[in-house]
Amino acid sequence: MPSETIGVIASRYAAALFDLADSSSSLDQVAGDLKTLKVMIRDSADLRRLVDSPVLSRAEQGRAITAVAQACGFSELTTKFLGLAARNRRLFTLPGVIESYLGRLAARRGEQSAMVASAVALSPAQNDALVSALKTAFGSNVAVEVKVDPSLLGGLVVQVGSRMVDSSLKTKLQHLKLAMKGVG
Structure with a gap:
């Protein structure tokens, strides 16, 4: 189907x-x-x-x-x-x-949904800080779903709607690798 x-x-x-x-x-x-x-x-x-x-x-x-x-x-x-x-x-x-x-x-509650991938499980304090930062950034309540993805090595990948912020160590290392190829 x-x-x-x-x-x-x-x-x-x-x-x-x-x-x-x-x-x-x-x-x-x-x-x-x-x-x-x-x-x-x-x-x-x-x-x-x-x-x-x-x-x-x-x-x-x-x-x-x-x-x-x-x-x-x-x-x-x-x-x-x-x-x-x-x-x-x-x-x-x-x-x-x-x-x-x-x-x-x-939508009924006026919330946006955020998908967050983290290399390690977030503490309750980290989770609260993340929700607060997202609420400030997007100007509305944000329902956050966090999943653990050890392949990220560190940092977070946050997606709210069509917007994505990737601050993972994995992505930073990939960018560095590409930059190093251009130097040689």
């Missing part, structure tokens, strides 16, 4: 979930469930196989994803939504659904 089609499906599912969560005053609870699920999909090859597998039947996918949701203590709405996505053979759209839902929530 083309990625544009997947994006449209994910957006529609996210819109429906957002509307249901809004009407039941559970936007934050569903957002928390989805953030947890996002990390689980990223970190678990087994869960990625479950989500992406065309071999498993609808019933098998439904039972498995419902068991995962219940084990994690997800809200009833999130659990039912995941079951519906499995019955409709749409679990493969979950990463897009999650991003679209969280984007809608951020």
